[in-house]
Amino acid sequence: MATILIIDDEPGIRGLLKALLHEDGHTFLEAGAGPEGVALYDARRPDMVFCDVVLPELDGIAVLKRIKALNPMVPVVVMTADSSTELAIRAMSLGASDYLVKPFGAKRTARMVRETLKSLRPEEPSVSVPVIDPHDTQPLLGNTDEMYEVFKLIGRVASQSLTVLVLGESGTGKELVARAIHSHSPQRDGPFIAVNCAAIPESLLESELFGHEKGAFTGADRQRTGKFELAGNGTLFLDEIGDMSLAVQAKLLRVIQDQEFYRLGGSQTVRTTARILAATNHDLREEAGTGRFREDLFYRLSGVVIRLPALRDRRDDIPMLAEHFLRKSAHDLKRSVRSMMPGALEILRKYHWPGNIRELANVVQQAVLQATGPTIIPAQFESLVSDPRPKEARVAPTPFDPVALREEVLQRIASNDQNVLTPLMNAYEQAIIGAVLDHCQGNMSSAAKHLGIHRVTLKSKLPAARQLAGELTTEE
Template sequence: MPKLLVVDDEPVICQSFTWVFSSPDVEVVTAGTLADGWRKVEECRPDVVVLDYQLPDGSGIDLFDRIRAADPRLPVIFLTAHGTTDTAIETMKRGAFDYLAKPFDLEQMSGLLERAFEAARLVREPGGPAAEVRADLIVGRSPALREISKQIGRVAPLDVTVLILGESGTGKELVARAIYQHSRRADKPFHVINCAAIPEGLVESELFGHERGAFTGAGRRQIGRFEQANGGTLFLDEIGDMPLAVQAKVLRLLQDQTFERVGGRESISTRVRVLAATNHDLENLIAGGRFRNDLYYRLKEVTLRLPPLRDRLEDLPDLAHHLLAQFVRETGRDVSGFDPDVLEMFQRYSWPGNIRELRGVIKEAVLKTTGRVILPEFLPPGFTSQTGEPSAPPAPNGAERPVEFDLAGNIEAMLQAGEKGMYARVVGEVERELITRVLRHTRGHQGQACTQLGIDRKTLRNKLRDLGITLDKVVTDRADPSDD
């Protein structure tokens, strides 16, 4: 019978695994410490281990290392309540099967355990494949970011070419650096070259170097980046902008690790790992004859696709505070945080420039802020109008909203029309009118609106959603008497 060992110091976690996953087909064994966990590993010989990252007597990494030394084929799934990107990458780089943050979804865990048990079965069969090594990124905890982090941990130790795709500003160079830092070449050189930032006629010389007299102005020999990065890693950013003639030479280097300097005949060998990135659709470039098909397939031994910031807005608070702390250190400004309305405005914005744009917005706000908290008025000009201020929704059925809100008259009209379900409609109209008026009075400041309404922010956000009150322009459905 397959055995599952759960090593976690939280009794409720261990009980949950026992209740949910114990069956005639699976035996669940639990432990609460590193010492007890290792004893259970030796005694019951589990097929899969679920291991908490932090235990009372030390780090789960210590037990993981002992397990890997004794049986590198045993799938280990890490759990943590306070995981970071480095933690995720480190566990996956060491060979963990997967990594989940608490609280985890039971359905997700069930599917993960099913794959882990299957991997354990296969590696114990003659000729079976090695257990799948899954890998979890930079700042944030969204599912999309955790998946990228897993892939980083998985590919970092391997000497494979990685193609990183994503919109401009999504952090492609950060991912490349993370792969490098967790690779076996981390103590060797790391060079970055932006193919779009170098004049077309100089790209080849920059990459491969040139001999003296190779072209006008070449007064001395120059060593190129491929030669400088020998033994290390070279990151080719914006590779979609690389000239076709240079693409052919890069392809040859990737195939046999040799090249010649511009104007030279000597064949030079180099051992360099290539990471590449682009925001272009390379398949479209190939169809248009602007990118080599063979180079594309040589680059994409592994492909990582980074999500745009708008698809992982749950990471925005962590990103914003991380960048704020960075700029505070750089500028020496005494700024401690964001007004809640600023973070709400960040959530409403589409961020076409992604993380790069967020960096610019926060840096400008830090430099303009006069107090310790970044307020909406310190954001760049035009940002407020792009994110929007509160507006009232159209009346039901597309009708014009009345100039004056007449509750008694509306109720009487509904009675005469024989309407049903009046309670929900009347309450909804009253709430909509009240919240719209208060938001207009506070000029869209939700914190002040909550104070005047006597409700918390969560309740206000729920009401805005349920009533269809959007925050895309100033409330103008009718004048507020308090403004007169």
């Protein structure tokens, strides 16, 4: 049990939080304005604080900073209806323990409170964090739970002088994460230097990173300054570090350990204070296990790991991203395209996106270029995307959604499918059998009775249906 302070000018929100958390036996304090909330915290020193961003007299960010000044260790959860990336990162970088977007789910909120209170360690030292310029952040977009976890981790690590490894498939926005960390870090006044290790030949990468002296090798007719020196007291981002050769990895490890290096052909030590951020789409742990990546370097890089989800795993972010790319493309191409039809957006939501956000940006740009009016219609996206998975492997739309079924049929026709009926009928049949088997806990006799077919017939259809049911079937 704990004492929880709720600062929100809406009595309904305060009542909702109390109802969600009441079962755990907590005691609640309430304030309807910023100054009142700060004063109540100072007087009563509760164990945890929920604070809305939009408050009378003193906004939530200011309240967060004042409460943290009174007690840096108290967990403060920021609440808002604004799903902006910048606000999430800024709140976390200023010491918020979590960030909730209204409306928030009951189970997630209760679990978050339990985990936060359980993890409290008053003996830990406080960490000072810089005040962030909200206009510096790159457009790292998303309002799904997966992306809010990313935003919160960025806010927590940005102010630390830690090496960060960003993992994710190609096109997921790893460089945007690195830029967001840089723009919220003490190094933000220094340069941000990005190096794509996969795009530079192995023979040139060492010189690119560390520089070389005149005469170091054939063709070295003058001294060259490497990226470590150019980064100065800023940030060096090593993209696709999994493609770096073992020889260069050894030199990079020394730089991370000793913060010094030699230019190629040089004998004088060069010091560096640049912060190193790295990214890859490889599984570095597996690569280290096979000897293709240095294990010691892997552990040096992976002190903090941020994992970016693939676009297909955050489909609810597709409308926001598509609208952003539409506005950007319309501006860049000087086109008067302003919107997308719902059917066009639905095509984007259903597509598998093997190229992730980079592919989405390209598709939207092409659609804007092809548009003949102010609105993008479904046909313009149908000509640009095609699901790389076999048609038979697609999940059939729900049997009770004729609109979704029609969209699926039209997509198959657009891809010149000559057998629309059979795979859709098979998919529906297997979905129905799987649902019935699941309900009957795998009992074939009971399932056959509900389906209105003979048990032998059901048995012949089991291989695919077993997978949909999620468990083995039984004879009786």
